[in-house]
Amino acid sequence: MRFRSYIALALTATAIVPFFAWSVLQRGDVDRRILESDAEQSRAAHEAARLVEERLETLAQLARYAARSVGEAARAEPTPVSPEKVELLLRDVVKSFPTLNNLHVDRLAPESARVAAFYPPHASDGRALLGVDHSTRWHVAAKRRGLEGVAFSPVLTSSQNREAPPILTFAADVPGSPELLLSGAVELEALLHEIEGSLSSRGLQLTVLTPERQIVWPASTAPHVRTWPEVPDDRSLIGLGSARRFVTVAHLPDSVSGWAIVVSKPESLRSAERRRIERRTALLASAVLLLTLVAGWAAGRPLRRAFRQLEEDLDARGFGTDRTTIRRGPDELRHVQRVYREVRRALDARNAQLSATAEQRARELEAEELLFRSVFDGIELPFLLLDADWKPHLRNRAATSLNDRVAERLVDEARAHWTTPDAADTTTVDVRNDDGRLETFALHVFPFSARRSTLAEGYALLVESVTDREALKRMKDDLLGIVAHELKTPVTACRLQVERLESTLGPHEGLRALDRDLDHLRHIVHDWLSVARIDGGTFTVYPSVVQLDPLLRKARRLVRARYDFDFSVSVDEEAECIFADASALTDVFVNLFTNACRYAKPDKKPVVAVTARREGNDIVIDVCDRGIGIAPEDLERIFDRFYQVSQGTRRRTGGTGLGLVICRAVCTAHGGTLEASCAGGVTRFTLRLPQPSP
Structure with missing residues (x-):
C-alpha cells in the first residue's frame, strides 16, 4: 500500500469514526423514540379497553334497569302484565339510549319462549313481532343454562338479516319473574366507531377479538365468521413482509365480555425513522469518504514526491545528487534523508575496511588451508577425519591406500571401542586383506571440535599398521616360553651336580656362589614360564x-x-x-x-x-x-x-x-x-x- 493510501486511510478513519459515533447516538435516540411510541401505543390500547369496558358496563346497567322496571310492572298486577304496558317501558329505555334496538321481553315456557313485548313492535318489513317463538335464540339458551345478571352474546350477526351491520346482543333476567327474559342488541358501529376514530387519528388501528378469537371489530358484513389464528401477545409483531404490524394488547375482564383490545400499526411506519437515519447516515458517510479521499490525495502529493526522492536516494546511482535531495516536504523526511546519508557514507567506509580485512583474512585462511593440507597429507600413517556420526569426511594421502572395505571395518572397530565406557584412546584390531593375509592395525582415536569449520565436531582416526611389531612381540613371547622350558631341565641338573660336589668336596665358597647363581637363574626361568602361562591363558x-x-x-x-x-x-x-x-x-x-x-x-x-x-x-x-x-x-x-x-x-x-x-x-x-x-x-x-x- 502506498503512503498516499495510508494518509487517505488515516484521514478516513479520523472522519468516519466520530461520524459513526454520532450515527450510533442518533440510532439510540431513534430507538428511544420507538420505545416511547410503543409505550404510547400500549397506553392507547389500555385506554381503548377502558372506554369499551365503560360502554359495555353502561349497557349492562341499562339492561338491569329495564329488567327491574319490567319486574316491578309484573309484580304490580295480579294478572300477567299487558304487552302494551311493557312496550311503553321498553320505549322509554330506547329513547334514553337510542343506539339500542330489538329490545324485547320473552315469556319462557317449558317447550317454548315467545315474545311478550317488543319495541319497536313491528319488523322493518311490517311483520308483527309479538308471539314470535325465540326458543332457538342465544338469549333463551343462556337463560335455560342458568343466566344470572347480564350476559353478552358471542354471536355478532342478526338471525333475521345476515347482511345487517354486526350487533352485540345482551340478555338479562327479570328480578321476581323467572319466566320473563329481557333481551336486546346494540350496533357495534355505535359502540366502537368513536374509539376507532380517536385511534385512527394517531395512525393506529383497532381490532377487537373475543376469547374464541372471533373478530368483533372492524365490522364486516361477510356471511362467515372471521377469526384470528390466536390472540397475539402484548408488544409483539404479527404478519409477514410489508403486512407486518406491531401490536399492543389489553384484555377486558371476563365479567364484562373477556374481549381482547388489539391496537396495531404497520411495522414499516414504526421503523420509518430508523430507515431514514440509516439512509442519511449512508449518504453522509459516502460524502465524507469522498471528501476525505480527495483531501488525502491532495495532501499526499508533496509527500509522494518526497518519498520518491528518498527512494531514488537509496539507489547507488542517485545517492547524494541534487535531483534526489528533498527540498520540499516534511522536515522529518529531510532529517531522515540527512541522517541516512551520513550513515550510508559511514557504512561505505566501514564496508571498504571490512572488505580489505576479509580479503586479507581469506588469503590467510587459504594459506592455513594449504599448510593444513600439506601437513595432513605429509603424515605417513593413514589419517581420517570423521564427523559426529563417524562418517569419513576427509582422508590424507596415506589413507587412500586403504581399500573401502578395510577402511569401513577400521572405522566400525574404532567406533565400537570408543563408545565402550572407560575405553582407552588406542586399540588394536586384526583385519584380513583381500589377499587373505591377516594384518594388525593400531587405532588411535581422539575427538576434536572446530567452531569455524564446516566439520564442527567429530573424531580423528590415526591408523598404524603394527603387523610386524605384533608378530615380533609374539615371537619374543614364544621365545621366552621356549627358552624357559629348555633351560628348566639344565638348571635343575646343574643344581643337583652342585649339591653332589658339596657332599663330596665339602662346603666351598665357589660352590655356594655357583648355587646362588643357579637359584637366581631358576627364578628367572620360573618367571618366564609364569608369563608364558599367562599369555597362553593357562595360568x-x-x-x-x-x-x-x-x-x-x-x-x-x-x-x-x-x-x-x-x-x-x-x-x-x-x-x-x-x-x-x-x-x-x-x-x-x-x-x-x-x-x-x-x-x-x-x-x-x-x-x-x-x-x-x-x-x-x-x-x-x-x-x-x-x-x-x-x-x-x-x-x-x-x-x-x-x-x-x-x-x-x-x-x-x-x-x-x-x-x-x-x-x-x-x-x-x-x-x-x-x-x-x-x-x-x-x-x-x-x-x-x-x-x-x-
Whole structure:
C-alpha cells in the first residue's frame, strides 16, 4: 500500500469514526423514540379497553334497569302484565339510549319462549313481532343454562338479516319473574366507531377479538365468521413482509365480555425513522469518504514526491545528487534523508575496511588451508577425519591406500571401542586383506571440535599398521616360553651336580656362589614360564582357606636369605584367615618384599610394613616401604613386562621386569586387583582379594 493510501486511510478513519459515533447516538435516540411510541401505543390500547369496558358496563346497567322496571310492572298486577304496558317501558329505555334496538321481553315456557313485548313492535318489513317463538335464540339458551345478571352474546350477526351491520346482543333476567327474559342488541358501529376514530387519528388501528378469537371489530358484513389464528401477545409483531404490524394488547375482564383490545400499526411506519437515519447516515458517510479521499490525495502529493526522492536516494546511482535531495516536504523526511546519508557514507567506509580485512583474512585462511593440507597429507600413517556420526569426511594421502572395505571395518572397530565406557584412546584390531593375509592395525582415536569449520565436531582416526611389531612381540613371547622350558631341565641338573660336589668336596665358597647363581637363574626361568602361562591363558590358582600370617612370615624368611630389612606386620582379626592360593600368594609377597629391598634408598636399611583388614567381602592387604618411590607417570607402567624403574642415570639391576606382571596376574586370577600408589615418601601396593560370602 502506498503512503498516499495510508494518509487517505488515516484521514478516513479520523472522519468516519466520530461520524459513526454520532450515527450510533442518533440510532439510540431513534430507538428511544420507538420505545416511547410503543409505550404510547400500549397506553392507547389500555385506554381503548377502558372506554369499551365503560360502554359495555353502561349497557349492562341499562339492561338491569329495564329488567327491574319490567319486574316491578309484573309484580304490580295480579294478572300477567299487558304487552302494551311493557312496550311503553321498553320505549322509554330506547329513547334514553337510542343506539339500542330489538329490545324485547320473552315469556319462557317449558317447550317454548315467545315474545311478550317488543319495541319497536313491528319488523322493518311490517311483520308483527309479538308471539314470535325465540326458543332457538342465544338469549333463551343462556337463560335455560342458568343466566344470572347480564350476559353478552358471542354471536355478532342478526338471525333475521345476515347482511345487517354486526350487533352485540345482551340478555338479562327479570328480578321476581323467572319466566320473563329481557333481551336486546346494540350496533357495534355505535359502540366502537368513536374509539376507532380517536385511534385512527394517531395512525393506529383497532381490532377487537373475543376469547374464541372471533373478530368483533372492524365490522364486516361477510356471511362467515372471521377469526384470528390466536390472540397475539402484548408488544409483539404479527404478519409477514410489508403486512407486518406491531401490536399492543389489553384484555377486558371476563365479567364484562373477556374481549381482547388489539391496537396495531404497520411495522414499516414504526421503523420509518430508523430507515431514514440509516439512509442519511449512508449518504453522509459516502460524502465524507469522498471528501476525505480527495483531501488525502491532495495532501499526499508533496509527500509522494518526497518519498520518491528518498527512494531514488537509496539507489547507488542517485545517492547524494541534487535531483534526489528533498527540498520540499516534511522536515522529518529531510532529517531522515540527512541522517541516512551520513550513515550510508559511514557504512561505505566501514564496508571498504571490512572488505580489505576479509580479503586479507581469506588469503590467510587459504594459506592455513594449504599448510593444513600439506601437513595432513605429509603424515605417513593413514589419517581420517570423521564427523559426529563417524562418517569419513576427509582422508590424507596415506589413507587412500586403504581399500573401502578395510577402511569401513577400521572405522566400525574404532567406533565400537570408543563408545565402550572407560575405553582407552588406542586399540588394536586384526583385519584380513583381500589377499587373505591377516594384518594388525593400531587405532588411535581422539575427538576434536572446530567452531569455524564446516566439520564442527567429530573424531580423528590415526591408523598404524603394527603387523610386524605384533608378530615380533609374539615371537619374543614364544621365545621366552621356549627358552624357559629348555633351560628348566639344565638348571635343575646343574643344581643337583652342585649339591653332589658339596657332599663330596665339602662346603666351598665357589660352590655356594655357583648355587646362588643357579637359584637366581631358576627364578628367572620360573618367571618366564609364569608369563608364558599367562599369555597362553593357562595360568590358574587353587584357592583354599589359609592363615595369612604364616604366608607373610614365610615370604619374609625367603627374602631375608638375600636381603637384610626391617619387617612389621599388622593383621586384623577379621583378616587372619583368607580364601586364596597359598603358594601363588607367597610368590606375590616375595616379589613385593624383594622389590622393596631392591629399590631402597642408598645407605638406608629397607623397611617393609604389611597391614591387612577386611572391607565388606574383600580382604585388603597393604605392603608399604620407604624406598626411592615411583613417579606418577610410572604407577601403571611398572605392571608392563620388562619395565623397571630407573634411579638417576643408571638402571637398577637384579630383576627380570616380570615380577609385578606375575603379581597382578595372581590377583586377577583370584578375582581381585593390585594397585600401586606413592605419596608422602611411602610406596604402597594394595592387594584386594574378594572372599566368598559366609
